[in-house]
Amino acid sequence: MFVIIVGxxxxxxQLAQGLLEEGHQVCVIEEREPVAERLQEEIPAESIRLGDxxxxxxxxxxxxxHAQVLAAVTGEDETNLVICTLARSEFHVPRVIGRINNPKNxxxxxxxxxxxxxxxxxxxxxxxxxxxxxxxxxxxxxxxxKGEFSVVEEKxxxxxxxxxxxxxxxxxxxxxxxxxxxxxxxxxIPHGDTILFPADEIIAVVHASQSKQLAEVLxx
Numbered sequence: 001m002f003v004i005i006v007g008x009x010x011x012x013x014q015l016a017q018g019l020l021e022e023g024h025q026v027c028v029i030e031e032r033e034p035v036a037e038r039l040q041e042e043i044p045a046e047s048i049r050l051g052d053x054x055x056x057x058x059x060x061x062x063x064x065x066h067a068q069v070l071a072a073v074t075g076e077d078e079t080n081l082v083i084c085t086l087a088r089s090e091f092h093v094p095r096v097i098g099r100i101n102n103p104k105n106x107x108x109x110x111x112x113x114x115x116x117x118x119x120x121x122x123x124x125x126x127x128x129x130x131x132x133x134x135x136x137x138x139x140x141x142x143x144x145x146k147g148e149f150s151v152v153e154e155k156x157x158x159x160x161x162x163x164x165x166x167x168x169x170x171x172x173x174x175x176x177x178x179x180x181x182x183x184x185x186x187x188x189i190p191h192g193d194t195i196l197f198p199a200d201e202i203i204a205v206v207h208a209s210q211s212k213q214l215a216e217v218l219x220x
Contacts, residue, residue, distance in 0.1 A: 001019075001024045001025070001068045001069065002024070002025040002026075002027075002063065002066060002067050002068055002069075003019055003024055003025070003026050003027075003067065003068065003069045003070070003071065004026075004027050004028075004029065004059070004062055004063070004064055004067045004069070004070045004071070004087075004093075005026060005027070005028045005029070005070075005071045005073060006028075006029045006053030006054075006070070006071070006072045006073065006074060006079075006080075006083050007028075007029075007030065007053070007072065007073040007074035007075070007080075007099070008028050008029075008030030008032075008035050008036060008038075008039045008048070009035065009073070009074070009075060011073045011099065012028055012030070012071075012073045012074075013028075013039060013042050013043070015071065015073065016028050016039075016042075016043050016047065017042060017043060020043060020044075020047065026043070026047050027047055027048075027049055027062045027063060027067075028043065028047055028048050028049070029049050029051055029052075029053040029058060029059075029062055030048065030049075030050065030051075030053075031050065031051055031052045031053065033050060036048055036050045049061065049062050053072070053074070053079070053083050054079055054082045054083050054086065056086060056090060059083075059086065059087070059091065060091075064087065064091045064093065065091060067087075067091075067093050068093070068094055068095060069093070069094070069095040069096075069097065070083070070084070070087040070093045070095070070096050070097070071097040071098075071099075072084050072087075072096075072097070072098045072099060073097075073099040073119075074099070075101055076101070077100060077101050077102055077105040077108070080098045080099055080100075080101075080109075081098065081105075081108055081109065081113060081115075083098075084096045084097075084098040084109070084113060084114045084115045085113050085114040086114075087114060088114030088115075089114055095116055095117075096114050096115055096116050096117075097115070097116065097117045097118075097119065098115040098117070098118050098119065099119045099121075100118055100119060100120040100121070100123075101121075103120055103122045103123060106118065106120045106123065117146070138152050138153070138154040138211065138214070138215045138218075138219070139152060139153045139154065140152050140211075141153055141203075144205070147208060148207065148208060149175075149205055149206065149207055149208065150205070150206060150208060150211060151179075151203065151204070151205055152203075152204055152205075152206055152211060152214070153201060153202065153203050153204075154201070154202055154204075154214075154215065154218045154219070155199055155200065155201050155202070155218075156196050156197065156198055156199065156200040156201075156202060156218050157198070157218065157219050157220045158198040158199075159220045160196075160198075160217070160218055160219060160220065161217065162196045162217055162218055163196060163197065163198055164195065164196070164197075165195065165196060166192060166193050166194060166195050166196075167190055167191070167192055167193075167194050167196070168192035168193060170196075170217055171217060172214070172217065173206060173207070173210035173213045173214055174210070175206065175207035175209075175210050176204055176205065176206040176207065176210055176214055177204060177205045177206075178190050178202060178203070178204045179203050179204060179205055180202075180203040181194065181196075181200050181201065181202055181203070182200070182201035182203070183197065183199075183200050183201075202218055
């Protein structure tokens with residue numbers, strides 16, 4: 001996958017390093033020469049392009065024509081929005097991600113403006129806090145389909161209604177699949193007749209609206 005990242009600050013640098021480690025092709029566009037020079041200590045020089053990421057000419061020279069993803073992560077919301085709009089309307093990039101620095105500007109980062117995913121850090125943090133408070137000991141491992149589904153993990157509490165019962169006997173939410181059970185360090189593929197024991201680690205895929213229901217089944 002070829003990803004263009006506009007903005008070589010800490011966010012852009014860490015994102016680029018992670019993608020490169022995963023074997024993806026990356027081009028980071030940064031207009032500040034000192035920042036671009038520092039980037040060369042963290043990622044290969046051939047993955048860095050000095051220039052204004054809101055310039056169509058610079059985007060073209062970076063290879064936006066064959067990019068699968070563009071992430072605009074500069075420190076300026078106005079710049080990020082312009083870049084996202086250009087990427088979608090002019091270059092038809094399949095996936096466009098925009099960083100929101102000021103939560104008051106979140107209403108601008110919409111699909112109509114070319115933004116598929118808006119990263120509002122304040123909003124993400126607030127939702128994570130709310131989710132963690134409502135789900136008790138359940139841990140979210142991965143978000144799927146823009147957060148519609150989650151891969152979660154939770155240990156069966158010793159006082160849970162699930163202890164000593166089979167999966168078939170439990171009121172598992174309709175939009176939930178128990179994918180695996182880790183018991184004493186061993187991974188098990190569960191079936192309907194699998195009995196749950198205290199401290200079993202349950203790995204499940206669940207719809208966001210039913211996470212709390214699953215937590216109530218497995219928790220205290």
